[in-house]
Every structure is written in C-alpha cells, then in structure tokens.
Amino acid sequence: MYAEVRLDDADASGFRLHPALLDAAMHAGLIGAGERDDLAVELPFTWNGVALHGGGARAARVHLRRRTPASFAATLTDLDGRPLGSVESLVLRPLGHRQLLAGGSQTGRLYRIEPVPVEAGPEPSWAALDGWDLAALRAAGDPPDFVVLPAAGTVAAGARGRIHGAVGLIQQWLADGAFDRSRLVFAVDANDVDDAGLRGLVRSAQTENPDRLVLVDTDGTEDSRRALPRALASGEPQLVLRGGEILAPRLAAVPPRDGEEAEAVPFDPDGTVLITGGTGTLGRILARHLVERYGARQLLLLSRTGADTADTRALAEELAGRGAAVATATCDVADREALAAVLARVPAERPLTAVFHAAGTVDDAPVTSLTAEQVDTVLRSKVDGTRNLHELTSGLAAFVLFSGLAGVLGTAGQGNYAAASTFLDAFAAYRRAQGLPAISLDWGLWAQTSGLTARLSEGDLNRLARIGVLPLPSGEALSLLDDALARPDAALVPVRLDTATPRAAADIPAVLRGLVRATAPAAQSAPAPGTGRDCWTWSAPRSPRCSGTPATGGWRRGRRSRSWASTRSPVSSSATG
Ligand SMILES: NC(=O)c1ccc[n+]([C@@H]2O[C@H](COP(=O)([O-])OP(=O)(O)OC[C@H]3O[C@@H](n4cnc5c(N)ncnc54)[C@H](OP(=O)(O)O)[C@@H]3O)[C@@H](O)[C@H]2O)c1
Structure with a gap:
C-alpha cells in the first residue's frame, strides 16, 4: 500500500516526525478494513524496530507492507525520496464495530487470577469435619461460625463424583435452617485436579446464596492449616492459602506482550x-x-x-x-x-x-x-x-x-x-x-x-x-x-x-474487587470491642484436619471473637452472568 500524506497548517519544525503526519500515514492501513466479516477495524497496538531519520517534514510518502495478517512494516520518505523513518513491525489489534458505535473505551483483554494478600481476623468459632453428618452437628447444639469440609470428604470418586457430592451437600446445608448463621467451608486441595470443579460450583452457590459458603483453596501445608481459622475471619468468600500466607483470588489484567x-x-x-x-x-x-x-x-x-x-x-x-x-x-x-x-x-x-x-x-x-x-x-x-x-x-x-x-x-x-x-x-x-x-x-x-x-x-x-x-x-x-x-x-x-464505571458494591463479585471500583466505600460494621459472645465449637469425632480443633468429637465452649451476624461481608458476590 502506498500513500502520500501532508500537514495542512501545523508547524512541524520542532518534531523529528510530527505526530499528525505519523497518524495520517498509519491511516493508510485502515483502507479495506470495512470489508472484513467481523466489521472490526485494526488499530496500532505494538510498535517494534522504530527508526527516525529526518526532521521537520510537512509531507511524506508512506509504504505499508503486510508482514502477517496482524502486522505490517512501514517506510516513510519525504517527497524527494529521502528517508524519514521506518517501522519494522506494527502489530494491530481489532476494534469492534459495536465498540466504535458505542464510543466505549473498553476493549477485550486477557485477565488472569492473581491472588492478593488479605488481612486475617481473630480466630472465629469453627469446626473441621472429616465426615458429613448434619444430624450429629444439629444435635450438638448451636453451630459454629464455620464448618470446614475438605473436598475429598464430599464423596470419593473423581472429579465428577466430587461435584455430584458437593451439590448434594450444599443442597442439604442450605435447606437446613439450623445452620442459617453458619458458613460451610469447602477446602479444596490445590494439587488435586479432581477437586477443581468445586471452585466453580461453590462460587455459583455463593452468588445465589451470599454469606452461606466459603471456598478455600489450600496447598495443604501445615502452615496453611494453621492459618485457616484466621483466614476465615477475613470475611473473604474465597481464600487461597499458600505456605500459610492468606490470599484472596482477584482478577488482574495481563500485561501486553x-x-x-x-x-x-x-x-x-x-x-x-x-x-x-x-x-x-x-x-x-x-x-x-x-x-x-x-x-x-x-x-x-x-x-x-x-x-x-x-x-x-x-x-x-x-x-x-x-x-x-x-x-x-x-x-x-x-x-x-x-x-x-x-x-x-x-x-x-x-x-x-x-x-x-x-x-x-x-x-x-x-x-x-x-x-x-x-x-x-x-x-x-x-x-x-x-x-x-x-x-x-x-x-x-x-x-x-x-x-x-x-x-x-x-x-x-x-x-x-x-x-x-x-x-x-x-x-x-x-x-x-x-x-x-x-x-x-x-x-x-x-x-x-x-x-x-x-x-x-x-x-x-x-x-x-x-x-x-x-x-x-x-x-x-x-x-x-x-x-x-x-x-x-x-x-x-x-x-x-468495563472497569471504568464504578458500580454498586453489592454488584461487584469478590474476584473483581481489584478491577472495579465501588460507587461508595463499603460500610464496615466491625463489632465493638468486647461484644464477642460465648459459643460452642463443634469438633469432628475423628482426628482433626486443622490445628486448633480438639481431637475428640463434640461441642466445646469457646469465645466467639467476632459476630458474623453483624459483620457479614459488606460486598456480597451477588453478580450473575
Ligand atoms: N458463546 C459464548 O459466549 C461462550 C462463552 C464462554 C464459553 N463458551 C464456550 O465456547 C464453546 C462453544 O460454544 P458456542 O457458544 O459456540 O455454543 P454452540 O453453538 O452451542 O456450540 C457448542 C458445540 O458443542 C457441540 N457439543 C456439545 N456437546 C458435545 C459433545 N458431548 N460431544 C461433541 N460435541 C458436543 C455442539 O454440537 P452438538 O450438540 O451437535 O453435539 C455444538 O457444536 C463451548 O465450549 C462454550 O462453553 C462460549
């Protein structure tokens, strides 16, 4: 593609290459863009091997050559053929037709989950289960704030079996009024691919039933086991424990390559x-x-x-x-x-x-x-x-x-x-x-x-x-x-x-908290000092999975250091999609 571009009345004397001249030169690459099926135009995204030779030019001849379907090389000379500049490779990114019509500034991007550290709280009342026996839990009296179940404890057989098992347990848990003020914690093993389906399942169940379930993704180390209770008190609906570090999953934009x-x-x-x-x-x-x-x-x-x-x-x-x-x-x-x-x-x-x-x-x-x-x-x-x-x-x-x-x-x-x-x-x-x-x-x-x-x-x-x-x-x-x-x-x-528009805090799923701003600061309702109340902590009858849990079964009286009834996570994960 050859093109000739010139400045109307701008003063180019202070520039190696006037930006408007370069911009006009690159517009030659748009010719033919409207003929594509997806109605997307391609805009410059990454520049490589850029060299400038001249200075103060008011007009240029442009030669654009496609290198790949997604990039081209460019050479600019003045009207007498003297080199002004060159670009070895300009990589293009499509801008959708709808986007142009909407005038929006957001384009599709690649994101990934990058866990971030979160503040732990004082240890709440909690219990770890080795087996699933809601009747025994119910019979034992006032349930603890958190009931922790390792994913492997749902049912044994493979990815499919665990998902089926967890669906059944979540249904029982939510249907049982005795646990209305407790949260069921699914602890999935980060190293077990069969556990992985529970992440999505529990997240959906959380969206449908805010404040009733917690998802913990743990590496299973002793330090992480010890960190679990304090992690639960963070109020995060989803947690990642790695070597005792307490993290929460957040979506983050991946830097351009x-x-x-x-x-x-x-x-x-x-x-x-x-x-x-x-x-x-x-x-x-x-x-x-x-x-x-x-x-x-x-x-x-x-x-x-x-x-x-x-x-x-x-x-x-x-x-x-x-x-x-x-x-x-x-x-x-x-x-x-x-x-x-x-x-x-x-x-x-x-x-x-x-x-x-x-x-x-x-x-x-x-x-x-x-x-x-x-x-x-x-x-x-x-x-x-x-x-x-x-x-x-x-x-x-x-x-x-x-x-x-x-x-x-x-x-x-x-x-x-x-x-x-x-x-x-x-x-x-x-x-x-x-x-x-x-x-x-x-x-x-x-x-x-x-x-x-x-x-x-x-x-x-x-x-x-x-x-x-x-x-x-x-x-x-x-x-x-x-x-x-x-x-x-x-x-x-x-x-x-669209990460630019602030949204109601209740509409922002926890995983988007690092990307989307809330319209107003979320109200924190931390309990006043000294308002903790006595509670009973259920422990599993078999050997405990987590430190801090007694090895024999039954309830044990403890001090509830934080009342979840009054400190429900201020930002619920109620978004859908
Ligand atoms: N469209 C979206 O916005 C979107 C967003 C996120 C992810 N995805 C994913 O993108 C993929 C394509 O989805 P789509 O939106 O293009 O939907 P689609 O038009 O319904 O295409 C799905 C295709 O999968 C085939 N299929 C389903 N079960 C199959 C099986 N057991 N064995 C072999 N083929 C099977 C279907 O054909 P038959 O019924 O004839 O088998 C159909 O050709 C899906 O995996 C979807 O999860 C799509």
Whole structure:
C-alpha cells in the first residue's frame, strides 16, 4: 500500500516526525478494513524496530507492507525520496464495530487470577469435619461460625463424583435452617485436579446464596492449616492459602506482550487440527480463523449432531477455497470408544497437531435444585471429553480448552457449568505440569449469538452488564485467542470488561474487587470491642484436619471473637452472568 500524506497548517519544525503526519500515514492501513466479516477495524497496538531519520517534514510518502495478517512494516520518505523513518513491525489489534458505535473505551483483554494478600481476623468459632453428618452437628447444639469440609470428604470418586457430592451437600446445608448463621467451608486441595470443579460450583452457590459458603483453596501445608481459622475471619468468600500466607483470588489484567511474540504459529499448520464443537457457532468462527490466520490445511470438526448440515457443508466449501480440507465427525466427545475411532481415522501424513476443545452445553438451574442429570449433561463434554482427549492424543503442539467466565465469577444458575469450567482450568495446569501443552480460556460472553447463548434473556445480559461484562466481538475475541496462544499461562480469562464505571458494591463479585471500583466505600460494621459472645465449637469425632480443633468429637465452649451476624461481608458476590 502506498500513500502520500501532508500537514495542512501545523508547524512541524520542532518534531523529528510530527505526530499528525505519523497518524495520517498509519491511516493508510485502515483502507479495506470495512470489508472484513467481523466489521472490526485494526488499530496500532505494538510498535517494534522504530527508526527516525529526518526532521521537520510537512509531507511524506508512506509504504505499508503486510508482514502477517496482524502486522505490517512501514517506510516513510519525504517527497524527494529521502528517508524519514521506518517501522519494522506494527502489530494491530481489532476494534469492534459495536465498540466504535458505542464510543466505549473498553476493549477485550486477557485477565488472569492473581491472588492478593488479605488481612486475617481473630480466630472465629469453627469446626473441621472429616465426615458429613448434619444430624450429629444439629444435635450438638448451636453451630459454629464455620464448618470446614475438605473436598475429598464430599464423596470419593473423581472429579465428577466430587461435584455430584458437593451439590448434594450444599443442597442439604442450605435447606437446613439450623445452620442459617453458619458458613460451610469447602477446602479444596490445590494439587488435586479432581477437586477443581468445586471452585466453580461453590462460587455459583455463593452468588445465589451470599454469606452461606466459603471456598478455600489450600496447598495443604501445615502452615496453611494453621492459618485457616484466621483466614476465615477475613470475611473473604474465597481464600487461597499458600505456605500459610492468606490470599484472596482477584482478577488482574495481563500485561501486553512484546508484539513480535504474537506472530509465532502455535501448531504445525500441515497437521490435522481437531475442533470439538467445531460445527457450533464459535467452532465455525474458530475454524475460519485457524485457516486465515495460521494457514491450517486440514480441519476435523466434531460434534454429536451437526456434522452433516448445510452450514457445515458451506463452511467446508468456503475453506476449501482457501486451501483447507475440512473433515467432519459425528461423535460425542465423552464417548471414549467413539472418539478413539474418530482419531484413528486421522491420516498418518497429516497427524493431529492441535486440539481445540470447544464442545459444550448448558443446562441451567440454581444449585439448590440442580439435578444429577443436569450436572451430568454439562460435565459430559467438558470433564469426560477433556479426559478422553487427553488420554487419546499425543505429540500435540496445542491443546486449547474453551471454558467459561462463569467459573471465575460463579454465575448464578450455572453451578454445573461453572464447575466444568474450573475443572478445565485445573486440567490445563495438570497437563502443563507434565510438560504437555495446554491452555484453558475462560471466555466472557461473545457478541455473536450461539447455540449456548441464544437462550440468554435481556435480564441475563443486563445482569452481566451490571457487573461490567460486555459482549466480545468475534474479531476482538480471536485476537485475544492469538495473544493467549503465545503465552505460558495454563488459564487465561479473555473478556470485555468495563472497569471504568464504578458500580454498586453489592454488584461487584469478590474476584473483581481489584478491577472495579465501588460507587461508595463499603460500610464496615466491625463489632465493638468486647461484644464477642460465648459459643460452642463443634469438633469432628475423628482426628482433626486443622490445628486448633480438639481431637475428640463434640461441642466445646469457646469465645466467639467476632459476630458474623453483624459483620457479614459488606460486598456480597451477588453478580450473575
Ligand atoms: N458463546 C459464548 O459466549 C461462550 C462463552 C464462554 C464459553 N463458551 C464456550 O465456547 C464453546 C462453544 O460454544 P458456542 O457458544 O459456540 O455454543 P454452540 O453453538 O452451542 O456450540 C457448542 C458445540 O458443542 C457441540 N457439543 C456439545 N456437546 C458435545 C459433545 N458431548 N460431544 C461433541 N460435541 C458436543 C455442539 O454440537 P452438538 O450438540 O451437535 O453435539 C455444538 O457444536 C463451548 O465450549 C462454550 O462453553 C462460549
């Protein structure tokens, strides 16, 4: 692309290169942007290898050359051909059409959970359970402030079993009026991938039932065990204990990377790329992108029902025109044998090189009425499917799991889906720990309506908007995907979040407290000194899990150092999405 740009009446004498001249030069890169499907324009994001040679120029000839689909190089000369400056690589980021229309300043970004230290409180009354016996707890009298249950104590068998078990326990806990003023604490083992689903489940249950549950993610060290009671008194609904340090999970923006890194191709485009859920809305957008952006030449799109539809055939035809062969497979990714048969048909000359696991489904209900079937419906594709893909593939360069923001926020009505999402995050970390590629992407809402999101009501969208979650245009989402694929993180959260607008404290989920300002300082209602009251502390009949708990069962009288009835967390995690 060649262009000639000039300043009208600005004085350029004090500048090596007048900013308006440079800006005008870069506008040449916008030509043709409106023809793209996603109606996104690309704006300069990262500059590399910038050199300035001249000074005071009032006009310039510009030569822009595409280096990759997401970057170009630029050379500027004066009208006599003398060099003014050059840019080795300018990386672009798409700005969505909706965003332009809205005039908003927020774009999609990558975030991740970064635990921050929180202030501990004086030890409250608490009890650790080794087994689940609400009747015994009830019979023992006035319950303690906190009842701690290790996730492994829910039920024994695997990720699925623990989620099912925890759903049942939460339902019993919430239904039993005897524990109205206690909080059930789920202590999940940070090193046990089977515990991970409980994070999302408990977060959703918290959103639906503020102040009734606490989630503690612990490394299981003795120091962390000792820190637990003081951590509980912090008032945080979710805690992370590492080597005795008391932390709370907070979402934080991931700093931009060096633009050059973004250009690495994350898998061999000559191999086969499997997209589960590849005939769904995001699957199709992704398929197109992998061909356009990375030159993927062989795609395998898998779903239970959508393999032989008009949409899929049209997509295959379109991508064939761009040099990519598209194969489809009708298969439930949770069916191990069927999946193995599909994978066995991948041609040896084009071995599987990348898996994008975008299969997913929802079956919403509040945790109090979630049925075992609803839990299984949602866990099938994400929990069973992920395990199958992990076990049946090898030699991959990319293993990308499509997860949801619901697990991070604890979306109301989506306890099962949130559980599946946090399982995926942990599973990606589990693979990484084995030296295998993996990333889990906790997508916020995409703007493009999909099979999954079609049933969202205006109320649902408004609830999301109330906490600042805005729809992510496809172009923006794909550029976040590109960015994420080049990063070492096991889990990232690509979402378009309005962090500029202050929000009612009650609308801000705890995990967003580091990003979103409250409209007014949250009212603190710490008890006046000396208002603690006597209480009874239940201890488990078997050996205690945490220090400070007596080894024999029964209630023990203690001093309640803080009354939770009057010091409920001032910022409840009541956001939904
Ligand atoms: N859209 C969003 O805003 C959003 C946000 C966060 C995360 N996500 C994630 O993105 C992925 C794609 O979702 P989408 O919005 O594009 O929804 P979608 O249009 O409903 O696509 C989901 C796809 O998964 C397939 N699928 C479901 N269960 C399967 C199974 N057991 N085995 C094989 N295929 C299965 C579905 O096809 P069949 O029913 O024919 O099997 C469908 O093709 C999902 O994993 C979702 O969790 C989406």
